[in-house]
Amino acid sequence: MTQRRQLSLLGVKKNTAKPVVWLDSGIHAREWLSVSTTINIINKMLTQYKAKDSTVMDLLSTFDFYFIPVANPDGYVYSHTSGGRLWRKTRTRHVSGSIGVDPNRNWGYHWCVSGSSRSASSDSYCGPYAWSENCVYNMKQTLQNLGSRLKVFMTLHSYGQMWFVPYAWSRSAYPTDYNELVSLSISATSAMRKSTGASYRVGRVPDLLYEASGSSMDWVKGTLKTKYAFAMELRPSGNVANGFIAPVSDIAPTAEEVWEGFKVVVEKAKGNLLAG
Numbered sequence: 001m002t003q004r005r006q007l008s009l010l011g012v013k014k015n016t017a018k019p020v021v022w023l024d025s026g027i028h029a030r031e032w033l034s035v036s037t038t039i040n041i042i043n044k045m046l047t048q049y050k051a052k053d054s055t056v057m058d059l060l061s062t063f064d065f066y067f068i069p070v071a072n073p074d075g076y077v078y079s080h081t082s083g084g085r086l087w088r089k090t091r092t093r094h095v096s097g098s099i100g101v102d103p104n105r106n107w108g109y110h111w112c113v114s115g116s117s118r119s120a121s122s123d124s125y126c127g128p129y130a131w132s133e134n135c136v137y138n139m140k141q142t143l144q145n146l147g148s149r150l151k152v153f154m155t156l157h158s159y160g161q162m163w164f165v166p167y168a169w170s171r172s173a174y175p176t177d178y179n180e181l182v183s184l185s186i187s188a189t190s191a192m193r194k195s196t197g198a199s200y201r202v203g204r205v206p207d208l209l210y211e212a213s214g215s216s217m218d219w220v221k222g223t224l225k226t227k228y229a230f231a232m233e234l235r236p237s238g239n240v241a242n243g244f245i246a247p248v249s250d251i252a253p254t255a256e257e258v259w260e261g262f263k264v265v266v267e268k269a270k271g272n273l274l275a276g
Contacts, residue, residue: 019273020149021059021266024068024139025156027103027216029075030086033234033246033254034156038069040255041262055263062270063151066142071155072103072135086244090135094128095120101127104157105212106136109219110169115211126214139216143224151269153220153229154262159243160209160233161200163189163261166221168205168231169213175221184268185230188261195260196253198235205231227272228265232258 025034074091089100098120105116108130116126167173221229
C-alpha cells in the first residue's frame with residue numbers, strides 16, 4: 001500500500017462544536033474554473049465579513065467553513081506544464097507505463113462498479129483499490145473526523161452547467177430524501193439564474209450524463225449520511241469544444257452564481273439547525 005502523507009492543513013479542530021460546511025474543487029486537474037470559483041468565494045466571504053455583511057457574519061457565527069480549492073494538487077500542477085493542460089487524473093504510478101488515477105472514482109462507496117475503468121490508461125481509472133490516492137485518502141480522513149458536524153458538502157467540477165444530487169453510481173439508486181434534495185437544488189439554481197442569467201440543470205449524474213461510481217458526493221451521502229451532499233458542473237453549458245478551457249470573462253460571473261446557489265443550501269442547513 002502506498003505510504004500515506006497526512007496533510008496538517010486538513011486537521012480538524014477538536015475545540016469547537018460548530019457544524020461544518022465543506023466546499024472543494026480541482027479534484028479533476030484540468031477543471032481550472034472550479035478552482036478559481038472556490039478562491040473567489042473565499043474572497044467574497046472575507047471581504048463581506050470585513051464589511052460587516054449581516055448574512056456572511058451570521059453564517060460564520062453558525063458554521064465552520066472548510067475550503068479545499070485544489071483537491072488534486074499534483075495533477076493540478078501538471079496541468080500547468082507544457083502539454084498537460086487537459087490532464088484529469090492524479091500523478092501516481094501504480095502500473096508500469098501508466099500514470100494517474102481518477103480521484104473522483106477512487107472513493108470507497110460502490111467503488112469501481114460502474115462508469116469507471118480498471119484500465120490504468122483510462123481517464124476514469126478507479127485505481128488499484130479504493131483510497132489509493134493520497135489526496136482522496138486525506139480528504140476522507142478529515143471528513144470522517146468531522147462526522148456528524150458535517151452538514152453541507154459541495155464539490156465543484158466543470159463543465160456543463162449541471163447541479164447533481166446523489167446518487168451517481170447507479171441509474172436505480174436514489175436517496176430516501178431525493179425529492180427534498182431536488183426541490184432545494186431547484187431553489188438554488190433559480191437563485192443562480194436570477195443572479196447572472198445562467199441556467200443549470202438539476203438531476204442525478206446518471207440522468208444528465210452517465211453512471212459514475214466511487215465519487216466523493218456518493219461516499220459523503222451514503223457513508224457519512226450527510227443530508228446536503230451535492231456536486232456541480234460549472235460553465236460552459238452543453239458539450240462544447242474546449243469546454244475545460246473557460247475564458248477569463250467567465251470567472252467572475254461563475255463565482256457569483258455559485259455563491260448565490262451555495263448560500264441557498266447553507267441557509268437551508270442553518271434553518272434545520274434552528275428548527276431542531
